[in-house]
Amino acid sequence: MTVSSESSESSESSESSEFSDSPGSPGGGTARFSINQETVRQLSLPELAEACASLGVGGVGLWRAPVQKYGVEATARLVRDAGLTVTSLCRSGFLTAADPAARRAALDDNRAAVDEAAGVGTDTLVLVSGGLPDGDRDLYGARERIADALAELAPYAAERGVRLAIEPLHPMFASDRCVVSTLGQALDLAERFPAEQVGVVVDTYHIWWDDRAPAQIDRAGEGGRIAAFQLADWCTPLPAGVLLGRGQLGDGSIDFRFWHDRVAAAGYTGWTEVEIFNEALWDRDGREALAETAERFRAHVL
Amino acid sequence: MTVSSESSESSESSESSEFSDSPGSPGGGTARFSINQETVRQLSLPELAEACASLGVGGVGLWRAPVQKYGVEATARLVRDAGLTVTSLCRSGFLTAADPAARRAALDDNRAAVDEAAGVGTDTLVLVSGGLPDGDRDLYGARERIADALAELAPYAAERGVRLAIEPLHPMFASDRCVVSTLGQALDLAERFPAEQVGVVVDTYHIWWDDRAPAQIDRAGEGGRIAAFQLADWCTPLPAGVLLGRGQLGDGSIDFRFWHDRVAAAGYTGWTEVEIFNEALWDRDGREALAETAERFRAHVL
Numbered sequence: 001m002t003v004s005s006e007s008s009e010s011s012e013s014s015e016s017s018e019f020s021d022s023p024g025s026p027g028g029g030t031a032r033f034s035i036n037q038e039t040v041r042q043l044s045l046p047e048l049a050e051a052c053a054s055l056g057v058g059g060v061g062l063w064r065a066p067v068q069k070y071g072v073e074a075t076a077r078l079v080r081d082a083g084l085t086v087t088s089l090c091r092s093g094f095l096t097a098a099d100p101a102a103r104r105a106a107l108d109d110n111r112a113a114v115d116e117a118a119g120v121g122t123d124t125l126v127l128v129s130g131g132l133p134d135g136d137r138d139l140y141g142a143r144e145r146i147a148d149a150l151a152e153l154a155p156y157a158a159e160r161g162v163r164l165a166i167e168p169l170h171p172m173f174a175s176d177r178c179v180v181s182t183l184g185q186a187l188d189l190a191e192r193f194p195a196e197q198v199g200v201v202v203d204t205y206h207i208w209w210d211d212r213a214p215a216q217i218d219r220a221g222e223g224g225r226i227a228a229f230q231l232a233d234w235c236t237p238l239p240a241g242v243l244l245g246r247g248q249l250g251d252g253s254i255d256f257r258f259w260h261d262r263v264a265a266a267g268y269t270g271w272t273e274v275e276i277f278n279e280a281l282w283d284r285d286g287r288e289a290l291a292e293t294a295e296r297f298r299a300h301v302l
Numbered sequence: 303m304t305v306s307s308e309s310s311e312s313s314e315s316s317e318s319s320e321f322s323d324s325p326g327s328p329g330g331g332t333a334r335f336s337i338n339q340e341t342v343r344q345l346s347l348p349e350l351a352e353a354c355a356s357l358g359v360g361g362v363g364l365w366r367a368p369v370q371k372y373g374v375e376a377t378a379r380l381v382r383d384a385g386l387t388v389t390s391l392c393r394s395g396f397l398t399a400a401d402p403a404a405r406r407a408a409l410d411d412n413r414a415a416v417d418e419a420a421g422v423g424t425d426t427l428v429l430v431s432g433g434l435p436d437g438d439r440d441l442y443g444a445r446e447r448i449a450d451a452l453a454e455l456a457p458y459a460a461e462r463g464v465r466l467a468i469e470p471l472h473p474m475f476a477s478d479r480c481v482v483s484t485l486g487q488a489l490d491l492a493e494r495f496p497a498e499q500v501g502v503v504v505d506t507y508h509i510w511w512d513d514r515a516p517a518q519i520d521r522a523g524e525g526g527r528i529a530a531f532q533l534a535d536w537c538t539p540l541p542a543g544v545l546l547g548r549g550q551l552g553d554g555s556i557d558f559r560f561w562h563d564r565v566a567a568a569g570y571t572g573w574t575e576v577e578i579f580n581e582a583l584w585d586r587d588g589r590e591a592l593a594e595t596a597e598r599f600r601a602h603v604l
Contacts, residue, residue, distance in 0.1 A: 137557040139511070172474040174511035175555040176538045181511050209441065209476035209483050236478045240542040253477040255439040 033297050034059025034087040035290055036230065036275035037066060043286035045070045049082035051287045055294055059087040059271045061230075062120055064113060072119035079120065086122040087271040088165065088228050089113065095149035096130035096142040096179060103149075106130075110153050118160040124227050125157065126165050126201055131176040142179040147189055154197040165227035166190055167201035170209075172242055183207055183216035190225055199227030202263055203275070205246055208234055208254045214262050221266025229263050231256060231301065232276045239279075246276045249296035256301045272301065335599050336361025336389040337592055338532065338577035339368060345588035347372045351384035353589045357596055361389040361573045363532075364422055366415060374421035381422065388424040389573040390467065390530050391415065397451035398432035398444040398481060405451075408432075412455050420462040426529050427459065428467050428503055433478040444481040449491055456499040467529035468492055469503035472511075474544055485509055485518035492527050501529030504565055505577070507548055510536055510556045516564050523568025531565050532575045533558060533603065541581075548578045551598035558603045574603065 035048075035057050043051060045066055052060060060079065067075045067089070079086055092113035097103045110127075117125040129146045136142065150164065157164050168186040169178035180186050186200040200220055207213040220226045233254050235247030249256060260272065274293050281289050337350075337359055345353060347368060354362060362381065369377045369391070381388055394415035399405045412429075419427040431448045438444065452466065459466050470488040471480035482488050488502040502522055509515040522528045535554030540547040551558060562574065576595050583591050 132555055137555055139513070143513075170474065171472065171511040172540065172544070175536055182513075185513060209473040211441070211445075211484075211487060234477055237543040238474065238540070241539045242474070242544065253434055253439055 032059060032271045033057060033294060034061055034085070034271040034273040035293060036061035036088075036090065036273045037063050038090065039274055039276045039281065039293060040286045040290050041066075042282050042284075043290070045075060045078055047286060048290075049078050049084060051290050052084055053082045055287075055291055057290065057294060058083070059085045059273070061088040061090055061126075061228075061273045061275065062086055062122070063090050064092070064116060067116060067120060072116050076120050085271070086120050087273050088124040088126050089117040089120060089122050090275075091126040091128050091167070093127035093167075093178075094130035095127070095146045096133060098133050098136065098141075098145065103145075107149060107152055110149070111156055114153070114157045114160055114162050117157075117162045123161055123163055124165050124199075125162050126167050126228065128167055128169060129178045129180045131174070131179060139174065139179050143185070143189065146180070147192055150189065150193060150198060154193050158194075158197045163196065163227055164198045165201045166198065167203060167228075167230075168206055170206040182210055183213050183220065187216060187220055187223070187225060191223065195224040199225045201228045201230060202226055202259070202268075203228075203230040203232070204254050204256060204259050205230075205232040205234060205275075208259070217259075217262050217266050221263075221268060224267075226263065226266060226268045226270070228273060229260075229268060229270065230273045230275045231259075231297075232274070244277045244279055246278055248276060248278065248281060248293065249274065250300045260301050272297075334361060334573045335359060335596060336363055336387070336573040336575040337595060338363035338390075338392065338575045339365050340392070341576055341578045341583065341595060342588045342592050343368075344584050344586075345592070347377060347380055349588060350592075351380050351386060353592050354386055355384045357589075357593055359592065359596060360385070361387045361575070363390040363392060363428075363530075363575045363577065364388055364424070365392050366394070366418060369418060369422060374418050378422050387573070388422050389575050390426040390428050391419040391422060391424050392577075393428040393430050393469070395429035395469075395480075396432035397429070397448045398435065400435050400438065400443075400447065405447075409451060409454055412451070413458055416455070416459045416462055416464050419459075419464045425463055425465055426467050426501075427464050428469050428530065430469055430471060431480045431482045433476070433481060441476065441481050445487070445491070448482070449494060452491065452495060452500060456495045460496075460499045465498065465529055466500045467503045468500065469505060469530075470508055472508040484512055485515050485522065489518060489522055489525070489527060493525065497526040501527045503530045503532060504528055504561070504570075505532040505534070506556050506558060506561050507532075507534040507536060507577075510561070519561075519564050519568050523565075523570060526569075528565065528568060528570045528572070530575060531562075531570060531572065532577045533561075533599075534576070534578045546579045546581050548580055550578060550580065550583060550595065551576065552602045562603050574599075 166186040168180045171181040190198040233247035233252030235252040238245040468488040473483040492500040535549035537549030537554040
């Protein structure tokens with residue numbers, strides 16, 4: 001919702017109306033646009049809150065490092081004063097270590113992340129599961145260690161009103177970031193736990209190529225497992241390291257309306273978060289990048 | 303088989319015995335090592351034939367461009383004289399064009415590739431299906447156009463003793479090279495045609511992350527659809543453009559024995575081709591790179 005009195009008279013006001021939605025308003029649903037903080041990482045938290053308010057963006061997905069730096073309580077106050085909903089906290093996880101000490105440290109860090117999520121007022125903590133330990137080639141074993149860790153973390157999170165959201169990452173990240181590569185695998189893990197404790201993230205960037213993903217979205221919807229819906233476009237050539245290859249909506253190969261409609265048909269009524277890691281976007285004025293992202297959302301998703 | 307009289311007395315002779323296998327010999331099976339030409343692209347065809355003979359490598363997978371340059375008949379003579387089996391010809395395909403003229407050109411080119419495969423004496427033509435046309439976001443439509451093209455090409459190939467081998471490529475190539483991203487998708491396409499006309503390629507690099515791939519190998523084996531088995535390792539960080547990121551066996555995350563055993567258990571008795579695209583490997587002496595690859599095969603696969 002638009003909270004800045006200045007913006008209500010500014011040139012953005014007409015644009016704002018497209019994205020402003022009172023929480024719980026009937027027209028909300030997946031049309032509710034949320035900006036993931038990392039998309040416009042050049043903005044400080046106060047700048048982000050100000051830009052969201054003036055552009056009528058009602059939701060933000062936050063990241064742990066900038067939240068820790070600004071302070072959890074200060075962040076909570078900032079977003080509350082700006083009228084923003086925190087749609088997720090990114091990201092915890094990395095639960096595949098086999099070494100006992102590394103494993104304990106990871107669990108401790110995940111509990112801290114749960115506390116931070118609760119502290120900034122979101123019910124969704126995004127988990128990137130982790131890759132293979134050095135020299136390890138056993139994807140199956142790594143996935144089982146994630147399940148073991150979830151069994152410890154999920155009740156802890158639930159007690160604090162936070163749901164763990166397993167995010168399958170694109171198979172190109174299977175060795176170094178996330179051994180959970182498909183929505184099907186993520187659901188296989190999540191369904192070992194109560195739906196209110198463990199859900200999944202549907203991110204178009206990671207699943208767009210998968211002909212089984214639409215049916216898995218249906219499965220996730222039926223089980224009440226869709227904890228977050230994120231968007232980024234698929235663009236080639238990929239840059240070295242591939243992490244920063246995510247494209248602005250409309251620049252790549254993904255049919256966002258297809259995925260948006262499928263997620264909505266599966267019963268998802270939460271926010272739609274745009275999460276892009278892209279050097280060119282980061283090099284631009286942050287407010288301008290946010291305005292463009294909102295505009296692309298309107299053009300390619302709604 | 304070792305055909306060079308020199309090599310039978312050389313230091314490579316003990317190594318050679320590990321890789322030499324008369325076609326049809328009882329001990330052959332998947333232990334039969336074949337070098338894909340692109341792995342050691344720094345070698346000319348005569349240099350490759352000589353290196354294979356002296357190292358006791360009995361199989362080669364060839365590529366169209368160098369074969370065309372050297373001449374199809376001359377290539378056939380060269381490999382025959384060196385006692386080499388041509389385990390596949392790479393690669394044809396790119397069958398996703400929607401434009402009628404581009405489509406006709408692709409079909410013509412594929413028929414030429416079939417002729418070349420028959421000319422060099424292999425029964426296996428590897429197909430990389432093609433990516434999305436510019437501005438197109440419809441993966442499903444693109445896959446159907448591949449099926450339409452196969453219906454034209456498969457009988458033509460079969461008449462010439464050549465089987466089309468659909469190679470699923472890693473999902474990171476879905477937009478720009480190959481909309482067929484999993485073994486399951488490749489089999490869905492192949493099974494629309496007789497098994498002797500259309501098979502699939504099992505390449506560890508493309509499928510290693512996929513928890514469904516083992517069962518799909520079984521399915522392929524039951525249907526007599528495994529036309530080729532190829533190896534490369536998965537290494538990170540991926541280079542820009544990702545095409546040349548394939549690693550030498552043992553340098554990455556793939557458990558080759560698992561896949562080798564699974565393919566053998568599915569009834570595959572053909573050659574195992576090592577196909578690596580890697581600048582560092584290309585920068586080295588070609589014969590040395592080939593010897594190392596054979597050594598890695600022995601250490602990590604058999």
